[in-house]
Amino acid sequence: MTGTAGSSRSILEGRGERSGRRSGGTRTLLIGLVADPGFATEIAHRLAEELPGALAERSGYRLHCRVTVVSETLSRGEGERIIDLAAQRRAREGWDFVVCLTDLPLSANQGYLVGDLSRRANAAVVSVPALDMLRPAEQARDIVVRLILEWAGELPADSGDQEIEGGGVGVRSGVQPVAPTDEDIDVEYAAPAGRLRLLVGMVRVNRPWRLVWGLRNAVAAGLASAAFGLVSSVVWQLSGAMSALRLGIATVASLAMIVLWLILNHNLWQHADRRDRVEYRQVRLYNAATMLTLVIGCGVAYVVLLAGSLATGWFVVVPQVLSAVIGHPAHVSDYLRLAWLVSSIGTIGGALGSGLESEDSVRTATYGSRERHRPPREPQHT
Incomplete structure (x- = not known):
């Protein structure tokens, strides 16, 4: 975990003045949220309001961010992954990190994907249908914060399976870290393989x-x-x-x-x-x-x-x-x-x-x- 965190820091610090604006040990990140139109975009706009405060608090006020929301349906060719398309959009926009909120259900190693992270791509994906049935926006915020902290190397080493404030990840939330099946994915969170939960989430998105x-x-x-x-x-x-x-x-x-x-x-x-x-x-x-x-x-x-x-x-x-x-x-x-x-x-x-x-x-x-x-x-x- 320590080696990975150090690698993430070097990526951040190597971007120069744009992402390395520092004041008293703090960094300001440019975060892009790319969301499918509809319910996913509604969650993205709520994230844009809550993410700066939540990220600053969880990082001990070492990380601050400016958030941009883009509502669009990502065009995919055969065999292309959502996370790669999000990374391409990040490069075009000049963001430090991008999160794609998709309305599609995605399979994970155990159950259904809730969120995953690729440090190489500086990108993450959150599957909206797999979020909590009662508090999807709150859980999306908690998971996105955790993924950004993982990427930035600011997640405490002893917080692996602990519950995030608001119940984003942990035993009570039903969302657990799993071993990624893709070598390009560094962190992956999945919900139990309960089709009823996913089905309800898909209908809610509709x-x-x-x-x-x-x-x-x-x-x-x-x-x-x-x-x-x-x-x-x-x-x-x-x-x-x-x-x-x-x-x-x-x-x-x-x-x-x-x-x-x-x-x-x-x-x-x-x-x-x-x-x-x-x-x-x-x-x-x-x-x-x-x-x-x-x-x-x-x-x-x-x-x-x-x-x-x-x-x-x-x-x-x-x-x-x-x-x-x-x-x-x-x-x-x-x-x-x-x-x-x-x-x-x-x-x-x-x-x-x-x-x-x-x-x-x-x-x-x-x-x-x-x-x-x-x-x-x-x-x-x-």
């Missing part, structure tokens, strides 16, 4: 609740279908006669229809060669995240449709007229059942409207499609 805006054409078609149902006396009679079980089945069937239509219409389902176990496992994870994202997103859209149908029905459908059709005085429960049924009808109509959505509006919420459409890296000619 932010399925924002899918409602991406499906605005489907929601508009659903509202039009629901409006037709609200003024149909046949629908009134059906809502009064159907049991809660039947209404629930109608809800599940309508949601399944729109999810299936989105997958088929936008080619969101990935296929992999079963003989390639690594690729097959990754594709299964992508498909599961896509499916869960769509189910949650369409579920949120259904709730929006239900609330709109209930409010509209309460205003448009006169109680006396509804009572005459259903054969008993209309109560709040009758309006709820009516809104429930027309929401399911509207969701089926929304499935047809979802065919009008642009590829981009759906692609941003699905892992497999987003990865397939990452901008290709043009070949470099020397």
Whole structure:
């Protein structure tokens, strides 16, 4: 550890005035944060606010930093690693160190990668889906601070497996140092091989609740279908006669229809060669995240449709007229059942409207499609 730390220091001190600005034994570093658009960029902006103070405190105020955030999707060629692309961006920008926050799940020696460091490249990578489910930004800050300290040779020699303030690394956080499988990687942290944790992280990165805006054409078609149902006396009679079980089945069937239509219409389902176990496992994870994202997103859209149908029905459908059709005085429960049924009808109509959505509006919420459409890296000619 001591030899490695000394090597890191010599790298820092050899950069001249730019990275070696000293005052009373302190150094000021230029740190770049390159993050995928979306949730990863949100974490990067929060890191930019908290990293200078956290790094100064953890280094005993020997290290200070200025942070730059870049939000972009790194273009990868076949076989290229994210950490190498981040290092190339660091060299172009003139940063001392770069951290790439990617929204892709990455495999590690034991479990799934949370963060790794290459001293040769002066770069680190943090996989956002593998971060803590409840406090991803806090854990990202703690891990990034630790990686920078490792790189700069400022990490105390006896702090190997100790818990970082805030629970970034250690037994309680579930994140542990592992032996890197790549010879260019010096430090690697991984989370246990729990697919549920990683799947939840991937869905969180997708932010399925924002899918409602991406499906605005489907929601508009659903509202039009629901409006037709609200003024149909046949629908009134059906809502009064159907049991809660039947209404629930109608809800599940309508949601399944729109999810299936989105997958088929936008080619969101990935296929992999079963003989390639690594690729097959990754594709299964992508498909599961896509499916869960769509189910949650369409579920949120259904709730929006239900609330709109209930409010509209309460205003448009006169109680006396509804009572005459259903054969008993209309109560709040009758309006709820009516809104429930027309929401399911509207969701089926929304499935047809979802065919009008642009590829981009759906692609941003699905892992497999987003990865397939990452901008290709043009070949470099020397």
